Amino acid sequence: MALSTRIGRIEIIAICDFIPPPAPPTEPFPDVPIEAWEPYRESSLTEDGLYPRNYGVFVLRSDDFTAIVDTGLGPGPHASQNGVEGKLLENLAAVGVQPSDVECVINTHIHPDHVGWNIVDGKPTFSRARYSLSRVDWEHWTGQADIAGHVRDNAVPLEDLGVLDLVEDDQELLIGVRTLGTPGHTPGHQSILIESGGQAAVITGDVLHTPAQFQEPGWSFRADIDKERAIASRKMLIERAIADRLTVAAGHLRYDGNIGHIVELDGKRYWRVRTD
Numbered sequence: 345m346a347l348s349t350r351i352g353r354i355e356i357i358a359i360c361d362f363i364p365p366p367a368p369p370t371e372p373f374p375d376v377p378i379e380a381w382e383p384y385r386e387s388s389l390t391e392d393g394l395y396p397r398n399y400g401v402f403v404l405r406s407d408d409f410t411a412i413v414d415t416g417l418g419p420g421p422h423a424s425q426n427g428v429e430g431k432l433l434e435n436l437a438a439v440g441v442q443p444s445d446v447e448c449v450i451n452t453h454i455h456p457d458h459v460g461w462n463i464v465d466g467k468p469t470f471s472r473a474r475y476s477l478s479r480v481d482w483e484h485w486t487g488q489a490d491i492a493g494h495v496r497d498n499a500v501p502l503e504d505l506g507v508l509d510l511v512e513d514d515q516e517l518l519i520g521v522r523t524l525g526t527p528g529h530t531p532g533h534q535s536i537l538i539e540s541g542g543q544a545a546v547i548t549g550d551v552l553h554t555p556a557q558f559q560e561p562g563w564s565f566r567a568d569i570d571k572e573r574a575i576a577s578r579k580m581l582i583e584r585a586i587a588d589r590l591t592v593a594a595g596h597l598r599y600d601g602n603i604g605h606i607v608e609l610d611g612k613r614y615w616r617v618r619t620d
């Protein structure tokens with residue numbers, strides 16, 4: 345049973361594309377010495393002291409629309425060179441979502457593990473959908489002399505197919521769904537704010553990679569392109585999530601607990617999985 349929650353009229357469902365084996369924490373966080381993880385072993389590491397990995401995406405479903413935020417690693421070369429094949433489509437079917445049900449695909453940023461299922465064999469996987477990408481990220485990734493494989497395969501064709509919408513920060517994409525600029529991990533990285541019925545949530549993309557970062561926002565993930573900006577975005581998002589009591593959905597947190605709240609107790613920040 346997939347973890348899901350409801351924000352007013354909008355249901356958020358956590359879907360997994362792929363769960364790779366856990367890794368030593370110094371792999372994703374090379375600047376963080378292993379001893380520094382000690383206080384966060386229980387919240388953030390496996391029993392063996394490893395970093396649990398997950399390539400997660402989120403479905404947004406209401407009476408008005410079905411949307412998906414990020415599309416995982418996909419079936420393409422990036423996944424297979426890592427020895428994996430994403431299971432997104434099977435896992436969507438398990439919650440009653442067919443690719444043709446999806447009207448809007450939102451990529452938080454253009455990294456291989458977030459755009460993997462956008463296109464398969466040159467065709468959009470989500471055949472009826474418009475695809476939203478950050479304009480800043482698009483210009484960054486497509487403006488390079490040597491365009492990366494995942495950009496060439498899973499972003500550029502969207503333009504030729506006529507299904508691409510380049511979006512700005514703070515832009516409404518659907519009723520109750522808007523972008524929130526959180527640059528740093530990539531130049532145009534966007535989180536997704538969901539507001540409905542007086543409740544609110546945020547899908548954080550790659551602003552957050554471990555619950556330890558709630559207390560240690562200065563910890564940089566290996567792939568953060570501009571570490572200082574990423575830290576500033578992370579701090580902003582954490583403060584806002586606490587102040588506004590946002591439900592937080594973070595696709596790289598452990599699959600069975602990646603929707604929750606950041607709570608503050610005695611001056612320390614903790615992750616509380618949402619269980620409804």
Ligand SMILES: [Zn+2]
Nearest residue numbers: 455457458550
């Ligand atoms: Zn990622």
